[in-house]
Amino acid sequence: MTVVIFAGPTLSAEEGRRELDAVYLPPAAQGDLYRAALGKPVAIGLIDGYFERVPSVSHKEILWAMTQGVHVFGAASMGALRAAELAAFGMEGVGAIYEAFASGALEDDDEVAVVHAGAEDGYRPLSEAMVNIRATLQAAERAGVLGPEARHTLEQLAKGLFHADRSWHRLLKQGQEAGLDAAGLEACRRFVAERRVDAKRLDGLRLLHTLRAKLEAGLPPKQTRYSFSHTDSWEHIRRKAEATLPARTEE
Structure with a gap:
C-alpha cells in the first residue's frame, strides 16, 4: 500500500x-x-x-x-x-x-511559517518557527532558566518579528535591548543551544x-x-494541476 x-x-x-x-x-x-x-x-x-x-x-x-x-x-x-x-x-x-x-x-499561520533553502540544500530552515520558540521558552521556564515575566516578554518580542526574521540570535538581542537580565539571557542562550525544542519535528x-x-x-x-461540489475554482485548480502531469503515450 x-x-x-x-x-x-x-x-x-x-x-x-x-x-x-x-x-x-x-x-x-x-x-x-x-x-x-x-x-x-x-x-x-x-x-x-x-x-x-x-x-x-x-x-x-x-x-x-x-x-x-x-x-x-x-x-x-x-x-x-x-x-x-x-x-x-x-x-x-x-x-x-x-x-x-x-x-x-x-490562530495565526505565522506560528508555523519559516523560510527555508531549496531542494539542493535539503530545504534547510533559515528561520525559527514561532511554535518552536514558544515550546523552547516554556521548557526553559519549567527548567527554572527563565521566570514567567521574562518568558512572556521574549514570546511577545518573537511574535512581533516578521516570521522570516525570527531567529534565536535576533530574539535574544531584542531581549537585551528590552532590558532583560543579562545573566538570564545568557542562561537562555545556553539552554537553546543544548535543549532547544523542535515542536514541528516532534x-x-x-x-x-x-x-x-x-x-x-x-x-x-x-x-x-x-x-x-465541482466549483469553477476547483476546476481551475484541477486543470492547472493536470497540465503538469507527464504526457501519456499511446500503446
Whole structure:
C-alpha cells in the first residue's frame, strides 16, 4: 500500500524513511496533493507546504482526495493548519500543534511559517518557527532558566518579528535591548543551544508513527459523508494541476 508524505524543512526524506516506508515529496504547493491522490495511495501525510509566493495546498484538493478513498493526515506545519480547518470533514490531525490550532489556542499561520533553502540544500530552515520558540521558552521556564515575566516578554518580542526574521540570535538581542537580565539571557542562550525544542519535528515524527500504526492495524479506504461540489475554482485548480502531469503515450 502506497503512502505519500509531503515534507521539507520540518523533516528530511532520509529521516522520514527511517520511521515509515513511504514516497517522500517536497513541500506541497497547490495541485500537488491532487496529483498525488490520482495515484490512489492509501494515505497522504501533509507536513510541509508553501505559504506565500507559491499558491498553497487548497482545501478542495484535500476534500476531493478523501472522496477518492484516500486518508489525509496533517501535522506540524501546513498540515496542522489544514487538518484543523478540515477536521469536521474527516481530515485527521496529529500532534500538539494541530491540537492548538483545533482548540483555538493558536490562530495565526505565522506560528508555523519559516523560510527555508531549496531542494539542493535539503530545504534547510533559515528561520525559527514561532511554535518552536514558544515550546523552547516554556521548557526553559519549567527548567527554572527563565521566570514567567521574562518568558512572556521574549514570546511577545518573537511574535512581533516578521516570521522570516525570527531567529534565536535576533530574539535574544531584542531581549537585551528590552532590558532583560543579562545573566538570564545568557542562561537562555545556553539552554537553546543544548535543549532547544523542535515542536514541528516532534509532531512530524508523531504523524509518521501514527500512520505506521494505522497501516499495521489495517486501513480501509476512507469513507466520507459530504457531497463534493465541482466549483469553477476547483476546476481551475484541477486543470492547472493536470497540465503538469507527464504526457501519456499511446500503446
